[in-house]
Amino acid sequence: MGSNAFAFKTWAITENVITTSTPETFNDTRIGIDAEDYLHSLLITGNREPLLPALGGKPFCLLRRVDEGIEGFKAAGIDPVFVFNGLDLACRDRASILRESRKASMSLDEAWQIYDQGRGEDAVLQFGKACTYRSYHIVRSLQFHLHSKGVDIMTAPYAAAAQLAYMLKTEQIDAVQGSASCLLFGTGKVIFSFEWEKDSVVWLDVRKCLAKLEVDFEQFTNICLISGCGILSLLPDLDIDNAATKIIAARVLLQNMNFDVDRLLRSKNGDYHKLFWQARFALRYPVVVKEEGEVEPLNWREGPSDAHEFIGQRLPDELYFYLSRGVAGPRVLNWRTRMEILETPPLDGGDSTPYKDLVQTKLKPLRAQAVALMGQSLNRYYQKQDVKLLCWWHELSTTPLGTTDIANPGQAAQSWHVNSALLSQLSGGSSTPSMLSYAINTLADPSEAKKTVTPRVNGTTQLHDVADLRANVVWRFLNDRGYLNSDHTLSAWGKALKAAFSHEVSTRSAASPEATTELEEAIFMAFELLRLGLLDRRVMFPVPPFSGGPIRGSDQDKAQIQLVSRVACLGFLRHKSIGYTGPLSRNLLAYHQCTAATRGALRDLLEMHACNMLLSGVVDRNLDNNVYTDVAASLPLVDEPDIGLALIVKCYLDELCQPFEKRVAISGWFPHAEDIQGDLQKAWNLWGAINAGVQAAEFNIVNNETKKTFQAADTWLKEKLEQANGPNGTTNGVTNGTTNGTA
Incomplete structure (x- = not known):
């Protein structure tokens, strides 16, 4: 509903009911900010990036603009606190969500049709109409980025606007920045925006609105x-x-x-x-976190007894606390309280069979496990109630998720209580930011692995800091996903994953910690997609035929490009902090949406393992609040890649399939890419690591045909790259100005 919230601001500015002052007006104040309204404003105003829904991921200039805002607050002597939305209220219904998603999907489908007609500028405008659609992952990324900058954040139990109004009333903050919702919850005044470059603040008093509308x-x-x-x-x-x-x-x-x-x-x-x-x-009866930590509706003593009818089903206060600190995102909690998962169309705007099959069938066990883990510590009402899965293409048909069929969802977690003392004794290398390779390497030696079998002793609390919590959550998650055996040694999948990690280390140049994290997570995602039958070279999107697939060379060349570029969908493009200009690919975006759905489901499962561990009482309950957010921010799979790296790989390999005399350098097609050659090398290293893991896998998990497919692609790629380094290659070529297919 971000675009409609913006409609109110547009009206207020058009009707001149706003007030403008300078940031100094708010010097030495604490301002509560509706974080998702703030994000939507960044997405649709100023240096917005209209091609965001054509690329996936998050905006290239988002973090720069957020950092500029933080510096602006600091310079003005303002202490900001960002409040995120929690669970959906009951009035956020299925029909309206589907209606909004269909409208966005139709807009995106039209944008792709315009793009395929060669009308690049018109396509950009059309893509821009849906730039706030499916922004859940961007919200999560913003949340943890703000935390990393030392900015106070919290997630409200339900509406952020309600929490902000309560905080203003109880003088926890001095002013509110947000949307019309803040006015409706009783703030009286609301700041629309701080425009630092103009040294101005735009705000509104509700009394001016009433006078203008005569109501x-x-x-x-x-x-x-x-x-x-x-x-x-x-x-x-x-x-x-x-x-x-x-x-x-x-x-x-x-x-x-x-x-x-x-x-x-x-x-x-x-x-x-x-x-x-x-x-x-x-x-009238908003639910908030009170100063004492209780979660309850305001004015509840005179309120109706059936508050769940307009608020939603109740969860334990402890779980709302973990939500408030970012340990759990609201998605799985919404599924549990609403008893429903509602699938909406992906960003590609199409109707692809692989995506439908993924969300309707293949991801069900992952999601059922996540919901069951969270529900294990809830009352029996939740444990006996299954969750329905409903998809946009057949909204009258629901299927059970299967949460009630999981007898003991936390069984694998019961042997993971590795405390600091034992953690310091384990070999296997130092911890990396994403923890994935560290978690695997520490268990590579069977004798070391068996030391980590640590059942809870006499109900004691054993975990006390970030390192404890993070390591145990990741191990529980990997155990759940089948990379570890019951005795904590590496399973066949775990050994294959370790081989891939080891190959990545052997080809790594002086990479930054961020690059290391990126590649570790990309390798892990490749294995998950392989297990789901999604990492191959087949034509996935033939009806309708999605544009932007490989176009050069033989059918065999195109198949190899398809596979290698799909792997590149798992990495990030280094791009300047400016909107994207360059080729687009509906084919790659459709594949990216499959990877994004899988990534989201895996992150949900990680978060539920964290909640399950916290709810079970094995963690010290006297930890500083920031520790919980530190743990959540440091767990894997926070950020979602865009398709920028895959576009560069696809275009580059397409050119290598041209005759020498027709090849052009692709640098002119991606004017804002920071390091095309460096990113291509990263993509080749990523490919090499994944292929190494595939080849090392036992035949009972990766069959001979798959191994041959990857090996053939690896041989083909090496041959093409050797040709590229020759005198007629494209590595040092000069573009001839060809920019067909750019937007």
Whole structure:
């Protein structure tokens, strides 16, 4: 609902009900910021990146702009605290989510059709209409980046706006930056933005809005809700393109009914009437974390007894605390409380069979395990209730996830309580930021591995710091995923993964810790995709045929390019902090969406292992709050790659399949890439490590045909790269200005 929230700001600016002052006005204050409204503002204003939904990942200039904002706050003497949204309120319903996702999907499909017609500038504009769609991973990345910069963050139990209004009322903060939702929860005033380059602050007093619209606060609330500018989705009658007129149209609609909102909504078909009143009750009895740490609705003593009808099902306060510190994201918790997983269309805007099969079938065991792990410490109501899976292409059909079929989801975790003393005795190399290779290497020696079999002793608390928590979470996760045996030695998959990690180390140049983490996680993701039957060279997206696949050479050449570039989807492109300009590929994006869904499911499982460990009481409960966020931020699979590296690999290998005299350098096609040659070498090293792991795998987990496929691609790649280094290769070639296919 970020675009509709922006509609309110557009109206306020257009109608000149805003006030402008300087940042010094807020000197020596603590300002609470609605983090997701802040993110959406970055995505759709200023130096926005309209091609984000065509690339996946996160915006290239996002972190720079966030850092500039942090510096601005610091220079102005402002102490910011960013509050993220928690669980969905009951008024966030299935129908509105599907309606919004279909609209975004249709817009993206149209953008790809325009792009395929060669109308690059028009395609950019069309892509930009959906730049806030599917931003869950960007929210998570922003959360941990802010934490790394020493900025205070928290996640609200439900709506961030409700938490901010409570914090303002109890004087924990001095002002609020956010959207119209903050006004509806009672802040009275709200800051829209700090415009550091203009040395100005744009803010709004709700009294100006009431005067401009000639309404009272209750009527104003109703206008904001039905126009989609609050916590409720847009009334379908008001689905118009002009953002600023949605507020006016909503007022006219209500005025025609003498501002009787109940009468207006009863005249409409569907469930919107019920959703509206759920939203009104959620505004009246907002759920917040109180100063003492309790999670409860405000004014609950005079509230109705069926609060779950407008808030949602209740979770233990302890779990809300782990949510507030970022240990758990809201996604799995939403699945559990809503009893439903709702799949929406991927970014490619298409209808690919591999993606459908992945989310409907292949990821079910992963998700069922994540939900079951979290539910293990909840009351029996949750343990006896399964979760339904519902997909956008067949919304009337649901299938059970299978959580109730898992008898003991935490069984593998019960032997992992490795404390600091034992951790310091283990060999296998120093810990790396992502922990994956460290976790595998420390168990490579069977005698060392068996030392880590550490059942809980007499209900004692054994884990006390970040290193303890992080190592045990990752080991439990790897054990759960089948990389470790019950005695903690490496399984066949674990040995193959270790071979891949070892090969990566042998080819590593003086890499930064970030690059090391990136490659470790990419290798791990490759093995997960291989196990799901998704890492191969087959044509996955023939109907409709997605553009941007390999176009040069023989069918065999194209098949090899397909496989190598899919591996490159798992790495990151080093790009300047500016919007992307260059070729696009719907084919690669469709594959990327499969990797992103898998990555998200694995991260969810990691988080639930962390929650399961914390809820079971094996961790010291007197840890500093920041320790929990430190652990969450240091666990693997936080950031999602874009397809930039895969595009460079695909274009480069395409050119190598041209006759010598027709080859051109690709550097001109990617004007803002920082180090194309360095990134290509990274991609080759990544490929080599994954192939080494495939070849080292036992035949009972990776069959001979797969090994031959990877080996053939490896031989082909080496031959092409040797040719590239010749006198007629492309490595040092000069572009002839060819930029076909750029946007």
